[in-house]
Amino acid sequence: MSGPRTLFDRLWDAHDVHARGDGASLLWVDRHLVHEGSHHAFRKIEERGLRVAYPELTFGVVDHYAPTKNRAYIADPAIRQMINTLTDNTARHGVRLYGLDDPRQGIVHVIGPEQGITLPGLLVVCGDSHTSTHGAFGTIAFGIGATEVAHVLATQTIWQKRPKAMRITINGNLSAGVGAKDIALGWIAKLGADGARGHAIEYAGPVVRGLSMEGRMTLCNLSIEGGGRFGLIAPDETTYDYVQGRTFAPTGATWDAALEAWSQLGTDADAEFDRDESLNASEIAPIVTWGTSPEDALPITASVPDPDRVPDAKREKVRDALDYMALVPGRPLEGTAIDQVFIGSCTNARIEDLRMAAAVLAGRTAKVPGIVSPGSALVKAQAEQEGLDRVFMNAGLEWVASGCSMCVGMNGDLVAPGKRCASTTNRNFKGRQGRGARTHLMSPAMVAAAAVTGTLADVRPLLEGRDAA
Amino acid sequence: MSGWSAHKGPAVLLAAENIDTDQLIPARFMSTPRSAGYGDYLLYDARYDEDGRAVGHALNRHTPSILVAGRNFGSGSSREAAVYALADFGVKVVIAPSFGDIFASNAVNNGLLPARLGAADHALLADHLSEDARDLHVDLASKEISFNGKTLPFELDPAWQTKLINGWDDIDVTQQHMDTISGFANARRAHARWAWPGGGDGRQSR
Numbered sequence: 001m002s003g004p005r006t007l008f009d010r011l012w013d014a015h016d017v018h019a020r021g022d023g024a025s026l027l028w029v030d031r032h033l034v035h036e037g038s039h040h041a042f043r044k045i046e047e048r049g050l051r052v053a054y055p056e057l058t059f060g061v062v063d064h065y066a067p068t069k070n071r072a073y074i075a076d077p078a079i080r081q082m083i084n085t086l087t088d089n090t091a092r093h094g095v096r097l098y099g100l101d102d103p104r105q106g107i108v109h110v111i112g113p114e115q116g117i118t119l120p121g122l123l124v125v126c127g128d129s130h131t132s133t134h135g136a137f138g139t140i141a142f143g144i145g146a147t148e149v150a151h152v153l154a155t156q157t158i159w160q161k162r163p164k165a166m167r168i169t170i171n172g173n174l175s176a177g178v179g180a181k182d183i184a185l186g187w188i189a190k191l192g193a194d195g196a197r198g199h200a201i202e203y204a205g206p207v208v209r210g211l212s213m214e215g216r217m218t219l220c221n222l223s224i225e226g227g228g229r230f231g232l233i234a235p236d237e238t239t240y241d242y243v244q245g246r247t248f249a250p251t252g253a254t255w256d257a258a259l260e261a262w263s264q265l266g267t268d269a270d271a272e273f274d275r276d277e278s279l280n281a282s283e284i285a286p287i288v289t290w291g292t293s294p295e296d297a298l299p300i301t302a303s304v305p306d307p308d309r310v311p312d313a314k315r316e317k318v319r320d321a322l323d324y325m326a327l328v329p330g331r332p333l334e335g336t337a338i339d340q341v342f343i344g345s346c347t348n349a350r351i352e353d354l355r356m357a358a359a360v361l362a363g364r365t366a367k368v369p370g371i372v373s374p375g376s377a378l379v380k381a382q383a384e385q386e387g388l389d390r391v392f393m394n395a396g397l398e399w400v401a402s403g404c405s406m407c408v409g410m411n412g413d414l415v416a417p418g419k420r421c422a423s424t425t426n427r428n429f430k431g432r433q434g435r436g437a438r439t440h441l442m443s444p445a446m447v448a449a450a451a452v453t454g455t456l457a458d459v460r461p462l463l464e465g466r467d468a469a
Numbered sequence: 470m471s472g473w474s475a476h477k478g479p480a481v482l483l484a485a486e487n488i489d490t491d492q493l494i495p496a497r498f499m500s501t502p503r504s505a506g507y508g509d510y511l512l513y514d515a516r517y518d519e520d521g522r523a524v525g526h527a528l529n530r531h532t533p534s535i536l537v538a539g540r541n542f543g544s545g546s547s548r549e550a551a552v553y554a555l556a557d558f559g560v561k562v563v564i565a566p567s568f569g570d571i572f573a574s575n576a577v578n579n580g581l582l583p584a585r586l587g588a589a590d591h592a593l594l595a596d597h598l599s600e601d602a603r604d605l606h607v608d609l610a611s612k613e614i615s616f617n618g619k620t621l622p623f624e625l626d627p628a629w630q631t632k633l634i635n636g637w638d639d640i641d642v643t644q645q646h647m648d649t650i651s652g653f654a655n656a657r658r659a660h661a662r663w664a665w666p667g668g669g670d671g672r673q674s675r
Contacts, residue, residue, distance in 0.1 A: 023628055026650070028650070039502075050640075056665075056666060078500040079500070117666065127547055128547055129545065145549035145571060146549035148575075157643060159642075193487055251668060255668070257661075293487045316484070320485065408546075409497070410497070410500075431491060431492065435495070436519075
């Protein structure tokens with residue numbers, strides 16, 4: 001393809017094995033990550049007598065059903081079975097597995113980057129919609145379904161139609177207490193939970209350049225909550241610094257060749273996007289969700305929407321959401337009493353997230369119970385080295401092992417019916433954290449503020465005079 | 470998977486927007502093998518109370534093969550189990566103004582049609598179904614929905630249209646390209662060694 005190209009175009013063209021007349025392309029997959037949910041897919045290929053085509057490019061991890069406590073004995077037979085099935089499937093096909101007892105185990109979207117399995121310039125897929133996380137490295141990364149997982153296992157390729165191109169440019173400056181999570185919820189509230197449907201999002205602009213890899217991963221992770229299957233950021237020195245020296249990163253002459261290749265990964269100045277959106281970070285305040293879709297998000301300083309004051313088309317939706325969430329129209333969001341907190345998930349459980357929460361919690365006591373589940377066992381170890389575990393435990397929160405935990409509740413970490421949880425996760429869907437659970441999404445710093453006050457709260461006053469990491 | 474080109478059946482309106490895949494099948498049912506059937510789990514928490522008693526939900530009164538839903542149907546989690554629940558319940562077609570991208574791919578991979586309808590036509594159809602379930606005729610070849618002498622065009626990617634009509638299975642299709650794939654893999658390994666784990670130096674061996 002000639003002419004000006006976007007970052008996404010460059011990556012796509014480098015992976016295009018065969019372009020079909022109808023617009024679909026067969027794309028090469030550099031890394032395939034599988035978790036317990038892959039059981040349907042392994043069964044599908046085995047029913048056809050097929051093997052995993054490239055086991056060395058396939059990595060397994062136990063995360064969705066991983067117990068965060070008492071790992072030695074898993075009482076629930078269904079959970080035990082899911083983990084055993086993955087263990088058996090990966091062993092039978094010669095696929096490396098990060099199992100429960102592995103010191104590098106963790107959430108798939110945390111350990112992929114952490115181990116250097118994820119690199120710039122790759123195409124990464126996983127049977128999980130938050131695979132967009134890996135796009136933070138300048139890779140094409142997207143979530144796929146079980147039939148597609150089976151296809152990748154059997155062929156190391158996937159059929160895709162090239163999505164449209166969208167750019168979200170973040171200008172201005174982030175103020176204290178505001179981060180990548182607030183940017184993400186901000187644009188999703190503005191454009192809608194299907195705002196980026198059919199598009200690959202490139203995040204650009206000075207604020208994105210200034211984000212750490214952790215922040216960039218949070219931003220790309222939440223692309224799917226705005227309807228975008230792909231979110232990506234061009235690699236730069238921040239990316240290379242993060243990648244270099246990781247277990248599966250290239251070394252020596254291969255590293256030099258990689259840097260040369262990665263330096264070509266960017267969007268041409270005259271490349272055109274089907275949609276170009278921008279946000280001014282200086283105008284973003286800490287954000288919380290109030291409803292049952294990530295698009296139902298507002299600054300903490302706002303009030304609960306009034307169904308009688310929204311456009312007709314939205315009235316029923318707002319009413320239904322407020323009914324589920326048990327919120328009173330017109331009341332300030334701030335001060336809404338919560339029952340518990342959760343800090344964890346592929347969205348916000350990396351070391352920087354834990355540092356931000358700890359900066360708020362240090363020397364303070366949580367008024368409600370809560371769980372802190374680090375993104376990986378290595379993140380957990382690092383946090384313990386930094387003394388963050390003491391901060392959380394001294395505040396009264398539980399410090400547990402790594403997994404998807406209360407974000408999706410598959411391992412039994414659930415929010416009880418009717419309980420209200422301030423959560424660093426990605427979905428406030430009905431029943432997501434458990435049947436009847438009421439989820440408010442927000443940043444780790446904001447969850448810490450909610451813990452300290454026992455209510456939805458603005459973290460900014462609590463950060464005064466503190467060194468926010 | 471068998472292909473199909475037209476379908477006639479009862480349609481039910483689920484007016485809500487953002488019916489995500491967590492609602493379509495709550496996570497707690499996902500450790501079940503497919504052979505057990507997923508139809509009972511479809512929209513479980515909306516159809517049953519905490520004691521497992523059926524509540525007044527349209528899907529407890531009707532067994533439609535066509536659903537007409539609000540925008541952003543199937544958003545969220547990539548769980549194909551959401552499509553299994555629909556398919557095992559007997560749903561063949563979902564009509565909505567928009568779908569989650571991953572859900573739509575999963576649907577087509579299971580012979581389920583995600584038909585996108587423009588806002589005005591969607592409102593017309595929703596109005597037609599507002600009182601009760603009614604039969605609709607869906608023509609995949611002409612991409613049209615008809616009822617009461619009215620015909621509404623729907624949108625569907627042409628590649629997906631072909632795939633649904635032919636009942637193609639991607640693994641079968643791809644197996645014709647296995648030589649091209651291994652050629653691509655060898656070239657990538659030779660010219661972009663960095664793209665292999667550990668730079669392809671064998672350090673990653675188990």
